[in-house]
Amino acid sequence: MDDSNTVVITAMGATSPYGQGVDALWNGMLSSQNCMHTVPELEALEMVNTKVAATVPDADYSFIPRKYRRSMSRMGLYACCAAQEALKQAGYDVAPNKLGFFMGSTLNSISVWMELTGYSQGAHLELVKTSDFLQIMNHSPLAGVCQALKINGPAMGGSEACATGLMNMGLGFLAIRQGLVEQALCGGTEEYHPMFSACFDIMQATSKNSNDNPSAACRPFDKSRTGLVVAEGCGLVFMESKKSAIKRGAPILAEVLGFYANTETENMAYPSAETLKACMQGALENAHVKAEEVDLLNAHATGTIAGDIAETQAAYDVFGPKLRINSLKGHLGHTMGASGTLESIACIKMLQHNTLLPTKNLKQVDERCAPLQYNAQLQNIPLNIIMKNSFAIGGNNCSLLLRRPL
């Protein structure tokens, strides 16, 4: 492929359970720092088995003018911080003209919804404030960040639950390739509410055997895993055409080689290995990359029994037993709509540093997971191409390929 069609990433922004910034995210994972904790609201619920989550540390957001902050729930604030970081790294004080913005979330702010429900219980629905409504639109974080940072290009919010972040990176990639925009911020944002944990818990998909040791609560691929840990945050990447990056002298962090998405039609909650396999194969074809050229699969692997098995079986069918595979959910928990992008950011750091992050809490691989090259230790190895997977409840799957810049 000639450079005229190449899409690159030149900046990144992250708000995560490790705190604000890409450095906090990367250093937290590098040092296996614990960001998980018990949640008092969950501890008070007798029938909910999981008690652990990973949330963004409290911060002062008053630096965002009230005029913009009034329409932001927590996920909007997280997104505003991540977007500011990415724009700054991209070399912009204010958003460049016609910047595209592709971002969504699984749900909107449950906390604000709960507040509104409180009003209605008292038959005071007429006392709903405009600012409450502006915080709970499906695209509220997207719209709020556009206002705050003067992003005036096309802003669209793809929303596919746990695949949201990576789907929006795919949308940005396609939009740049097709010439709709030259530059775009892409990713996902999410804010935690105990309702997430309660819902996944009743589906038997949460971690429940490590409430007294939150750091070990999420154990992708491990024999003793019982499920995921819900988390929150926002990840955004600044994508642009390679032509644009070269023209303005922007350092290239990674190339986006290809993207593919498909949908599971048999079951909303249980992915089939066949569909996941087709998704990964589609991404390889879209990127014109051979399976053996991929150095690492950064799996979706949330630590659920069924999901990890299906994904590894699919990966085995596509790549064979030599495939190196890791999951970052043991470090970060499942940041839901933000996970695809926050983990892609970690992938780009892995490419930059030739550093393979371990699958935290992996002690003994479940024999039902396919035989692949799992790693429980930090390793320094050459990494050129990484495939990132994100799969959503609802059956929405996507895979994206990243390469160290040539």
Add this chain to the structure above:
Amino acid sequence: MITREEIIKRTNDALKKEFEFTDAQLTPTAQLRDDLCLDSLDAVDMVVVLEQQFGVTLRQGYDLRTIVTLNDLYDFIEKLARTHNK
């Protein structure tokens, strides 16, 4: 009957909480739009929080254009409270 002083205190407390004002900003002659920078969306929310605060209906017959300063707002609430208590 609610006193003027009480109206001022409760109005200012509600506005400080909703719009993050300081006491120094809330002078009686401060103009809602030009000095306190309240825009049309803020005006709608101001009505809601003041209705909650005083238990009266402000939105019917309410016209921001006739209420320029904080003093105008206190006058308006005082008049409504009197009518409400009749």
